[in-house]
Amino acid sequence: MESTQYIQRTYYLIVSLFWLATALPMALFILLGQARGLNLFQVGLLMGVYSLTIVLLEVPTGGLADAIGRKRVAVIAYGCDTVAGVVFLFAFSFPAFLAAFILNGIARALSSGTLDAWLVDSLQAIEPEIELQPVFAKAGTFTLLSLGLGTLLGSYIPNLFSTLPADGTAVFTPFSMPIVFALVTNIVLLALTILLVKEDVAAISVNNLKQGFQEVPNIIRTGFTLTRGNPTILLLLGAILASGLAVINLESFWQPNFANLLGGSKGNSLFFGVVMGGNFLVGMVGNLLATPVSRFLNKRYGLVCAIFQGLGGGAIVLLALQTGLPLAVLFFWLTYINMGIINSPHSTLLNQEIPAKQRSSMLSIASLASYVGAFIGGAGLGYIAEHGSMGAAWIVGGVVLMASMGLYWGVDIRQRTNLSHVEKSLVEA
8 A cells, every 4th residue: 555645745746747737828828719819708608618518527527436446537537638738729710619628628527526536535545534634735735836837837938939920820829839838748647647646446336437437327316415415515515616606707807807907918928927827826825824824713614714715705806996917916816815725624624524435526516516606607707798897797706706705604603513512412421
């Protein structure tokens, strides 16, 4: 059996490469799409379809991972991600972009919850009472560091290829080169996942892919039954949905909004990388702060999430009101530092409620809630941004996020009530 240190190192390496590949084109891919003819409504619609694809496949693929093994599904996911990148690189029409986003949605649905479940189950198999919050906080730190560095690198890469044809006129252009680098990273990720991830074959329900698909409906039914019967999980899913709406709102429109503030995107690719890279780096700081903040609040993770969910929503509303770059960047970054603080306490709360045999499918249900919110935000707020303003769309998203802090308050109240009952029972005994 592998050590807990090996399991954590392997997980941190895999997720770092995954998010590095994701981040490399992140700062510029919407601008590349606009250069190739997409408008804001089409951008919002593509993000919405991407989310809808995940919504439709999220839970079945989680059940598949529980049935045939998390490693196998992760390998399939990273392969699909690579294909999606190739399609995106050669996309010059809305249908081609649509195909790329659907493929990417399939990949994300397959990858969601797979290695996360492998991490928790592998650690608990060795050390059943291991404290998960610091593990999740460290994982979040690696994730955000990779996102930040990847975004900065991806925004600098176009400067190395400035002699290529103008964007929108050829496949290989300055803005498309980060996609090429992302493809290479995905290939390395795929190879390392095959080589390094060790899975207990005895824990896999079936070894045949067809049998695995046949087992999925039973796993899904079990997952939804557990969800309906657990009020804490329902409250957490509601908060996840609100967060998904707010995040897609930011990711869809920050580039066009900041381009407007700058007076255009030409020659400013590094600025977009610094802004988005800084976003992830402050999110990493938020992950690092999560552990001391949680300890200061006596590990009342619901309270921690409630406070910073409200602050994050307020930061989005303030961002929407800015007309100058410095304050706009400040509130943009404040949003992400709050998200970083929430990440590991939320994951701890959720995993405390999930049995090991349903972990992938239950984490997929949680991710499903996020992408339902993202679909609502991508399509609905995309319409508001196109026919009203991006600021109006952001205000709606920020208000929704602030309102959802009440759901985390509910989780905190339930946990304190349950703790009081346990303490009373111990006293009476």
